[in-house]
Amino acid sequence: MTTTTPDRIAEVIEASTTRLVAQCYRLYEAPPLGALVRAGPHEDGVYGVLTGIATQGLDPGRKSIARGVKADTEEQVYDEHPQLARLLRTTLDVVTVGHTNSGSIFQHLPPYPPRIHAFLYTCPPEEVQAFTASFDFLPLLLAVPSPATDEAVASLLRTAAPAHPDAPAFLLAAGRELARLLGGNPPRLNTLLRRIAP
Amino acid sequence: MTTPFTQRQPLGMVVGGSVERGLQVRLEPEIPLESIKVGAFVVVQGTQLTYFGVVTDVSLEAVDPRYRSSPPDVSNPFIAQVVTGAGVYGSLQVTPMLALAVAGQDQPQPAKSVPAPFSRVSTASERDVQLVFGKEDARHFVIGTPLDMETEVCLDMEKLVQRSSGIFGKSGTGKTFLTRLLLIGILQSGAATNLVFDMHSEYGWAGYREDGASVKGLKQLFPSQVAVFTLDEASSRRRGLSPDFVVNIGFDEIEPEDIQALRETLNLSDVAADAAHSLERHFSQRHWLQKFLDVTGDDFSTLADTINVNESALSTLQRRLQRLQRLDFIVEKAPAKGTVVQLLDYLDRGYHVVLEFGRYGDDLTAYILLANLLTRRIHQRYRERKEAAIGDRSQEPKPLVITIEEAHKFLNPQVASQTIFGAIAREMRKYNVTLLVIDQRPGAIDTEVMSQVGTKITCLLDDERDVEAVLAGVSGRRELRNVLARLESQQQALVFGHAVPMPVVVRTREYGSEASYRRLAAPLILSQSKDMPAPAHPELAEGARRQRDVDALFGDPPG
Ligand SMILES: Nc1ncnc2c1ncn2[C@@H]1O[C@H](COP(=O)(O)OP(=O)(O)OP(=O)(O)O)[C@@H](O)[C@H]1O
Ligand SMILES: [Mg+2]
Numbered sequence: 001m002t003t004t005t006p007d008r009i010a011e012v013i014e015a016s017t018t019r020l021v022a023q024c025y026r027l028y029e030a031p032p033l034g035a036l037v038r039a040g041p042h043e044d045g046v047y048g049v050l051t052g053i054a055t056q057g058l059d060p061g062r063k064s065i066a067r068g069v070k071a072d073t074e075e076q077v078y079d080e081h082p083q084l085a086r087l088l089r090t091t092l093d094v095v096t097v098g099h100t101n102s103g104s105i106f107q108h109l110p111p112y113p114p115r116i117h118a119f120l121y122t123c124p125p126e127e128v129q130a131f132t133a134s135f136d137f138l139p140l141l142l143a144v145p146s147p148a149t150d151e152a153v154a155s156l157l158r159t160a161a162p163a164h165p166d167a168p169a170f171l172l173a174a175g176r177e178l179a180r181l182l183g184g185n186p187p188r189l190n191t192l193l194r195r196i197a198p
Numbered sequence: 199m200t201t202p203f204t205q206r207q208p209l210g211m212v213v214g215g216s217v218e219r220g221l222q223v224r225l226e227p228e229i230p231l232e233s234i235k236v237g238a239f240v241v242v243q244g245t246q247l248t249y250f251g252v253v254t255d256v257s258l259e260a261v262d263p264r265y266r267s268s269p270p271d272v273s274n275p276f277i278a279q280v281v282t283g284a285g286v287y288g289s290l291q292v293t294p295m296l297a298l299a300v301a302g303q304d305q306p307q308p309a310k311s312v313p314a315p316f317s318r319v320s321t322a323s324e325r326d327v328q329l330v331f332g333k334e335d336a337r338h339f340v341i342g343t344p345l346d347m348e349t350e351v352c353l354d355m356e357k358l359v360q361r362s363s364g365i366f367g368k369s370g371t372g373k374t375f376l377t378r379l380l381l382i383g384i385l386q387s388g389a390a391t392n393l394v395f396d397m398h399s400e401y402g403w404a405g406y407r408e409d410g411a412s413v414k415g416l417k418q419l420f421p422s423q424v425a426v427f428t429l430d431e432a433s434s435r436r437r438g439l440s441p442d443f444v445v446n447i448g449f450d451e452i453e454p455e456d457i458q459a460l461r462e463t464l465n466l467s468d469v470a471a472d473a474a475h476s477l478e479r480h481f482s483q484r485h486w487l488q489k490f491l492d493v494t495g496d497d498f499s500t501l502a503d504t505i506n507v508n509e510s511a512l513s514t515l516q517r518r519l520q521r522l523q524r525l526d527f528i529v530e531k532a533p534a535k536g537t538v539v540q541l542l543d544y545l546d547r548g549y550h551v552v553l554e555f556g557r558y559g560d561d562l563t564a565y566i567l568l569a570n571l572l573t574r575r576i577h578q579r580y581r582e583r584k585e586a587a588i589g590d591r592s593q594e595p596k597p598l599v600i601t602i603e604e605a606h607k608f609l610n611p612q613v614a615s616q617t618i619f620g621a622i623a624r625e626m627r628k629y630n631v632t633l634l635v636i637d638q639r640p641g642a643i644d645t646e647v648m649s650q651v652g653t654k655i656t657c658l659l660d661d662e663r664d665v666e667a668v669l670a671g672v673s674g675r676r677e678l679r680n681v682l683a684r685l686e687s688q689q690q691a692l693v694f695g696h697a698v699p700m701p702v703v704v705r706t707r708e709y710g711s712e713a714s715y716r717r718l719a720a721p722l723i724l725s726q727s728k729d730m731p732a733p734a735h736p737e738l739a740e741g742a743r744r745q746r747d748v749d750a751l752f753g754d755p756p757g
Contacts, residue, residue, distance in 0.1 A: 175280035
């Protein structure tokens with residue numbers, strides 16, 4: 001693994017039409033919740049939003065045990081047990097929100113999910129801006145029944161804002177779109193809007 | 199919005215509606231709801247036509263009813279900004295009034311269709327308003343500004359004088375000020391000659407504002423074009439005016455028809471009022487009244503028998519008519535060149551005549567008697583001339599507008615069919631004479647007469663009957679009623695009818711400052727339209743006469 005580019009961070013290990021699970025190349029080196037990621041190449045990839053991060057043992061049957069009772073710092077625990085980095089892994093839950101086809105961005109589900117071992121990239125600001133130029137992807141994301149969903153939405157919008165030339169206008173437009181989509185659920189809308197308020 | 203109206207500002211889009219109910223317009227989220235007022239002008243850009251309309255209602259709509267029970271957290275400015283426009287949005291009710299720029303038409307046409315769904319709606323620009331209401335010129339007189347706009351709304355004075363007009367409003371709303379403006383508009387446009395029966399002596403020389411300050415009357419602004427006749431010379435002189443003519447009426451000029459008009463004020467029965475006709479037949483035309491008043495004792499019963507009128511009714515009539523003897527301006531015999539002759543002479547020479555009543559201002563008998571008597575004679579003369587002209591417009595008399603106050607006294611259902619004023623209102627402009635009626639109780643005016651009033655200018659009214667009477671027969675009555683109810687109690691008026699293409703609420707043009715006089719009295723560049731009658735006094739060019747007035751008033755023009 002010597003040729004990874006800095007934005008290539010993980011690899012798909014489970015794939016379905018609506019969601020992916022990917023394993024990070026380095027333990028704990030996950031992008032933040034709500035990050036926009038792409039599985040596959042620029043011209044022909046699948047976009048997703050990070051809605052969950054988990055770290056657990058390679059063998060799901062075996063739980064980790066506490067090892068730091070004598071250590072002073074967390075780092076010391078890892079230093080004294082170098083095998084931990086090999087026995088643990090960080091995985092990413094990704095909700096599919098769109099795809100590219102010959103370079104054009106589509107904000108709906110791809111015809112096929114990416115293959116296992118497809119490379120997962122974090123999207124640079126230009127790509128985030130291009131993708132969030134429209135909010136048609138929001139329904140796909142808002143439909144996911146998880147407590148983390150709204151956090152992911154808020155964090156995606158907040159981090160996307162600076163990528164746009166007029167960040168406040170972007171947030172206002174996003175807010176209005178959310179108001180339209182969540183008109184039937186004022187409490188949820190309220191919470192979400194408070195999260196993205198500049 | 200106080201933004202300049204040089205350009206149209208987007209407001210929203212049409213989301214529903216009908217010709218009858220008007221259009222529903224969803225407001226753009228960026229537009230603060232509070233900035234839109236009922237009565238504002240808007241333009242709707244349809245696919246084929248551009249519509250000019252007016253906002254008749256503003257409402258707040260929620261996308262979901264749950265917003266009511268669980269309102270968004272609007273203390274957070276961002277959330278407030280988001281939900282106004284998305285979750286909750288402003289909605290306008292717009293009535294399309296006119297279609298602008300219809301192919302083959304140089305004037306806006308009444309709107310008879312609705313624009314396509316999702317048509318763009320924006321505020322009307324000054325140009326749009328001008329396109330609709332005309333730009334100030336010889337024919338178009340500025341009456342005021344629409345609410346929230348700096349633009350000016352004009353009346354088409356030629357159209358105004360073609361039919362009778364009315365100024366209504368409860369006491370203290372600005373009828374007298376509006377009338378001053380209209381009289382000046384008529385004078386400046388040259389569309390007609392004015393004859394004003396000036397009950398409270400406030401149009402001729404000077405009037406007063408509520409705060410006591412005096413405002414100029416017509417004669418001060420246009421000394422060479424206005425003549426003031428007075429019933430009360432002493433009062434006129436006290437007020438600093440030297441009247442052009444002191445009015446006297448001879449008993450021999452009073453006719454039975456004049457008594458009919460006084461039925462209500464003198465409290466006469468039908469029998470008594472009709473007896474005047476019998477008396478006239480009995481005593482010869484010119485002397486009946488004087489002779490009747492002189493009859494006493496046994497002669498009285500004989501007279502009653504001879505003309506076959508109940509004696510007690512006749513004696514009531516005599517007693518009531520004796521009141522006329524107390525009016526000092528009524529003399530036994532009319533002077534050779536009497537009031538009627540003088541009045542016609544002044545009108546013929548192109549003068550606008552104000553007849554002020556001085557101390558008789560509160561005497562309705564005097565007012566009604568004189569207004570009737572003079573109007574009947576003048577109308578008679580106009581009628582003869584018009585008939586003599588047989589269609590040759592250059593020979594026709596210049597249109598005359600007769601202004602009367604307390605109009606319901608002349609035009610109530612009991613007398614409207616019998617007085618000259620009822621006839622003038624009904625015959626419209628047949629003989630080039632129309633009325634400008636001023637009244638605070640339009641509900642008391644005969645409905646048929648009201649329906650003949652071409653242009654109505656109404657300030658605030660609060661009696662339901664009056665509102666009903668003013669709006670009778672007007673389309674869009676429901677909306678107009680709303681608008682009328684919201685007028686401010688002073689210096690605002692709803693204008694609709696013949697002289698404007700659509701109803702409009704205006705803040706009435708200010709009257710009483712030096713600047714207002716300067717502008718009102720300024721000579722207009724007279725582009726006299728072809729079909730306006732030639733000036734009655736060609737040897738004195740109107741422009742020169744006006745300039746002389748203005749120079750006398752304000753000194754030489756600045757600069
Ligand atoms: N166009 C105007 N310019 C300046 N002031 C005005 C104007 N219109 C109304 N006003 C103010 O409102 C007051 C009342 O107006 P006005 O005398 O015309 O009322 P009105 O309707 O004739 O009352 P009334 O029925 O008692 O005769 C005026 O004295 C004046 O102060
Ligand atoms: Mg008045």
